[in-house]
Amino acid sequence: MWYDVSFIIIIPGILIALFAQIKLSSTYSKYKKILSASGFTGYDAARKILDANGLTDVPVVRQDTGSLSDFYNPKNRTVSLSPDVYSTASIASIGIAAHECGHAIQHKEGYALMRIRNAIVPIVNIATNISWILMIAGVIFPLFDLTLIGIVFFASTVIFQLVTLPVETNASRRALAAITDLGIVSEEEHIGARKVLSAAALTYVAGLLMAILQLLRIIAIFGRRN
Numbered sequence: 552m553w554y555d556v557s558f559i560i561i562i563p564g565i566l567i568a569l570f571a572q573i574k575l576s577s578t579y580s581k582y583k584k585i586l587s588a589s590g591f592t593g594y595d596a597a598r599k600i601l602d603a604n605g606l607t608d609v610p611v612v613r614q615d616t617g618s619l620s621d622f623y624n625p626k627n628r629t630v631s632l633s634p635d636v637y638s639t640a641s642i643a644s645i646g647i648a649a650h651e652c653g654h655a656i657q658h659k660e661g662y663a664l665m666r667i668r669n670a671i672v673p674i675v676n677i678a679t680n681i682s683w684i685l686m687i688a689g690v691i692f693p694l695f696d697l698t699l700i701g702i703v704f705f706a707s708t709v710i711f712q713l714v715t716l717p718v719e720t721n722a723s724r725r726a727l728a729a730i731t732d733l734g735i736v737s738e739e740e741h742i743g744a745r746k747v748l749s750a751a752a753l754t755y756v757a758g759l760l761m762a763i764l765q766l767l768r769i770i771a772i773f774g775r776r777n
């Protein structure tokens with residue numbers, strides 16, 4: 552199947568995803584070398600933003616993982632930062648740490664799209680796994696519209712990416728407002744932090760595009776057989 556001509560459909564997606572990754576790592580490398588005048592590390596920035604938003608009980612922990620693996624865990628309400636972001640006083644660290652705090656604030660406020668996203672994660676995981684079984688079963692046993700149901704299940708990945716994108720851009724918007732309002736960055740530094748977060752957002756745009764193209768490819772493969 553991987554040698555199928557329908558592979559062409561996803562090539563633009565792969566190229567854009569590749570471009571987004573390169574753009575993110577080059578922007579991150581640039582701004583992790585530029586230190587903030589305030590001297591705030593990612594940890595300091597996160598602590599200040601969380602405290603200012605009444606989230607003093609949300610811990611900021613150092614996670615010994617690779618770069619750009621920072622996240623907010625809604626299950627234990629924890630902001631996890633990679634070593635570089637946690638302890639470096641760079642514009643990139645501040646931007647990324649603030650973004651994760653943006654998710655913590657979304658969680659506190661019960662931001663609807665985040666609630667939807669968290670609720671559909673397990674459903675999407677199950678649906679995508681089952682979708683393959685259904686699509687293949689539909690080819691072997693063409694009795695029911697198993698293939699069609701499989702394709703509908705697979706489409707849940709597109710819905711997941713469609714919901715993820717605004718959740719991410721909203722977290723970045725909250726982050727950029729907070730670091731300026733709380734005096735963590737200057738106006739000029741704000742621009743740098745925004746560039747880092749915009750580059751990160753581009754990877755989510757690429758993720759959405761990829762999900763759409765993969766769905767089209769699956770329709771091309773299985774639709775033809777039916």
Ligand SMILES: [Zn+2]
Pocket residue numbers: 650651654719722
């Ligand atoms: Zn995020």
